[in-house]
Amino acid sequence: QVQLVQSGAEVKESGSSVKVSCKASGVTFSSHAISWVRQAPGQGLEWVGQFTPMFGIANYAQKFQGRATITADESTNTAYMELNSLTSEDSGVYYCARDGIPTERQNFGMDVWGQGTTVIVSS
Amino acid sequence: EIVLTQSPATLSLSPGERATLSCRASQSISTYLAWYQKKPGQAPRLLIYDASNRATGIPARFSGSGSGTDFTLTISNLEPEDFAVYYCYQRTNWPSPFTFGPGTKVDVK
Numbered sequence: 001q002v003q004l005v006q007s008g009a010e011v012k013e014s015g016s017s018v019k020v021s022c023k024a025s026g027v028t029f030s031s032h033a034i035s036w037v038r039q040a041p042g043q044g045l046e047w048v049g050q051f052t053p054m055f056g057i058a059n060y061a062q063k064f065q066g067r068a069t070i071t072a073d074e075s076t077n078t079a080y081m082e083l084n085s086l087t088s089e090d091s092g093v094y095y096c097a098r099d100g101i102p103t104e105r106q107n108f109g110m111d112v113w114g115q116g117t118t119v120i121v122s123s
Numbered sequence: 124e125i126v127l128t129q130s131p132a133t134l135s136l137s138p139g140e141r142a143t144l145s146c147r148a149s150q151s152i153s154t155y156l157a158w159y160q161k162k163p164g165q166a167p168r169l170l171i172y173d174a175s176n177r178a179t180g181i182p183a184r185f186s187g188s189g190s191g192t193d194f195t196l197t198i199s200n201l202e203p204e205d206f207a208v209y210y211c212y213q214r215t216n217w218p219s220p221f222t223f224g225p226g227t228k229v230d231v232k
Contacts, residue, residue, distance in 0.1 A: 037167065037223075044226040045159065045167060045210050059218035062124050095166055102217035109157040109172035110212075111179070116166055 002026040004096055004114035012086050014123045019082040022096030022114050029053045029072050033099040034079040035110055036070060040092035048094070051079065052102060086121045093118050125149050127211050127224035135232040142198040144227045146211035151191045155215040158187055158196045161226070162207045170209075171196065198229075206231055 007021040022034065036048040049060035051070040058070045064083070072079040079096055096114040100107030126149040136142055146156065154174035159167040169178040171187035174194060184199040198205055211224040 035221075039161075044208070045161060045212075045223045047212070047221050047223055050221065057218055059220060061220045061222070097167075100172075102214060106173060107155070107214060109169045109178065110159070110167070111169045111172075113166035113168075 002098065002112045004098065004112055006094075006096060006114040006117045009118040009120070011120045011122065014087055014121055016086055017082060017084045018086060018090075018119050019080055020094050020096075020117045020119070022079040022081070024077045024079070024098070027077075027098060027112070029074050029077060029079065031101075033102055034070070034072060035097045035099040036068075036081045037095045037097060037110075038092050039095070040089070043092070048081065048083075050099060050102065054101060083119075086119075088121050088123050091119060091121045124220050125152060125213055125215065125222055127213055127222055129209075129211060129224040129227045131227060132225070133228045133230060135230055136201055137232045138201050138203055140201050142196075142201055142205070142229055144196040144198075144209055144229075146189075146194040146196070146224050148192045148194075148213060152213045152215040154190045155213055156187075156189070156194050157212045157214070158185075159210045159212060159223075160205075160207050161210060167210070201229070205229065 033052040035050040038046045051058040069082045093116040097110035098112040128147045158171040175187045208226045214221045
């Protein structure tokens with residue numbers, strides 16, 4: 001059974017950083033990508049970025065470029081999303097998801113999701 | 124960055140009715156489009172990938188169509204559990220950024 005388990009809720013001060021983890025069981029990262037998605041309170045889903053271990057490449061949404069870092073440790077099957085220079089607008093629920101290899105013509109999408117990690121940024 | 128536009132913003136329907144949701148891309152994305160369902164307090168759920176393929180375990184009442192810039196998600200016979208927010212998502216031109224649409228809320232009339 002494929003499962004993604006994320007780290008617990010975080011309360012951070014404005015200007016600080018947060019690092020959220022996503023541990024996979026039942027699947028190896030090497031054959032997939034890991035995406036991160038955010039939902040701020042009352043807002044829609046927002047794609048943060050993705051890391052593809054096969055290529056060692058991360059790509060990010062323009063608004064997170066330079067501020068987010070997505071990595072993966074294949075030895076522990078754990079992915080990480082770090083976000084710097086936090087503001088109150090970064091408050092929300094962050095999800096990791098197993099994703100298909102982005103270069104493949106057929107891609108099965110973000111089909112397995114973590115439970116979400118709530119990040120609260122206080123000003 | 125490719126922009127996705129969804130319409131309508133809200134769709135008010137009764138159980139048993141047909142829901143038709145639209146998603147339009149700012150440029151051609153071939154069939155690199157997926158649909159997700161989101162309910163409060165739950166993780167998103169993949170419904171459709173590559174424009175028209177149902178994900179594992181998704182009921183046949185959900186169907187997707189389209190290519191290029193115009194896409195449609197159809198729910199043929201709304202069940203009570205289908206009232207939720209639906210998002211389209213594009214994954215073209217990697218490693219360019221991927222994007223979600225703003226969502227369509229399907230609520231009870």
